[in-house]
Amino acid sequence: MTAKLYQILESTDLGSEVVSACTLQIHAHVLNTSKYIDQPNFNLIHQSDLELLFDEYDCRFFQGEVRQALGTTPLRFSLSKRMTSAGGKTSRFTNRLSGEQWFEISASTAILFECFEDDHRPIIASGIVCRDRLDALQRIMEHELIHLIELLLWEKSSCSQSRFHSISRRFFGHTQNRHQFITPREKAIVKSGIRPGMTVRFEYEGVVHTGRVNRINKRATVLVEDRRGMRYSDGKHYSKFYIPVEMLEAVGPANGE
Numbered sequence: 001m002t003a004k005l006y007q008i009l010e011s012t013d014l015g016s017e018v019v020s021a022c023t024l025q026i027h028a029h030v031l032n033t034s035k036y037i038d039q040p041n042f043n044l045i046h047q048s049d050l051e052l053l054f055d056e057y058d059c060r061f062f063q064g065e066v067r068q069a070l071g072t073t074p075l076r077f078s079l080s081k082r083m084t085s086a087g088g089k090t091s092r093f094t095n096r097l098s099g100e101q102w103f104e105i106s107a108s109t110a111i112l113f114e115c116f117e118d119d120h121r122p123i124i125a126s127g128i129v130c131r132d133r134l135d136a137l138q139r140i141m142e143h144e145l146i147h148l149i150e151l152l153l154w155e156k157s158s159c160s161q162s163r164f165h166s167i168s169r170r171f172f173g174h175t176q177n178r179h180q181f182i183t184p185r186e187k188a189i190v191k192s193g194i195r196p197g198m199t200v201r202f203e204y205e206g207v208v209h210t211g212r213v214n215r216i217n218k219r220a221t222v223l224v225e226d227r228r229g230m231r232y233s234d235g236k237h238y239s240k241f242y243i244p245v246e247m248l249e250a251v252g253p254a255n256g257e
């Protein structure tokens with residue numbers, strides 16, 4: 001069931017005009033068809049939209065052969081709020097008891113909704129500038145689709161390997177193969193200038209604390225010296241606070257800068 005897909009994969013090299021025409025058609029089709037995505041910078045998305053996108057890509061770029069290659073193996077779709085460092089993920093699952101296998105493609109709403117909000121730097125995904133949120137979602141699907149195809153044909157997939165690069169360039173014109181978008185972390189850093197290592201001041205339950213930013217995810221982790229706190233590797237004791245970055249005031253530079 002994979003021979004045709006393999007042959008398409010080997011023999012296709014789409015030029016940039018074909019790629020952009022096809023991806024624009026998919027963009028328009030999703031806007032016309034989706035019950036949730038009603039504008040290019042949509043505020044609502046449902047996991048069925050991922051399936052809609054997947055089938056459009058499979059049809060237009062692979063003659064429906066990815067579905068064929070899946071056979072009876074289920075392909076599921078999910079949206080993740082917690083995935084904050086990657087735009088998407090493709091996984092193969094096996095139920096240990098029943099032996100049932102399935103694939104899952106997930107996309108990060110945390111990343112998507114951070115992008116194209118108010119002022120932002122140009123969003124570049126896979127080496128292509130994305131015009132809007134739907135466009136960014138398309139880059140995610142293109143990337144994950146290649147992961148799925150590699151898993152189906154070769155059991156293993158890696159976007160840091162040359163085979164992946166060759167496929168992503170020939171089908172989608174990708175010139176880079178990373179999962180990166182603006183992450184909440186990057187956004188916090190760009191907007192506020194707050195970086196790990198900085199000394200910051202913040203108010204918590206009416207008390208003003210001064211501490212050092214340890215890391216930034218959705219919130220910043222700030223360590224404040226406290227004799228009753230946990231002992232850290234520098235021998236001092238700290239209490240840990242999780243504070244939204246916009247509530248931090250920088251009072252000192254990051255160490256070593």
Ligand SMILES: [Zn+2]
Binds near residue numbers: 147158159177178
């Ligand atoms: Zn990847």
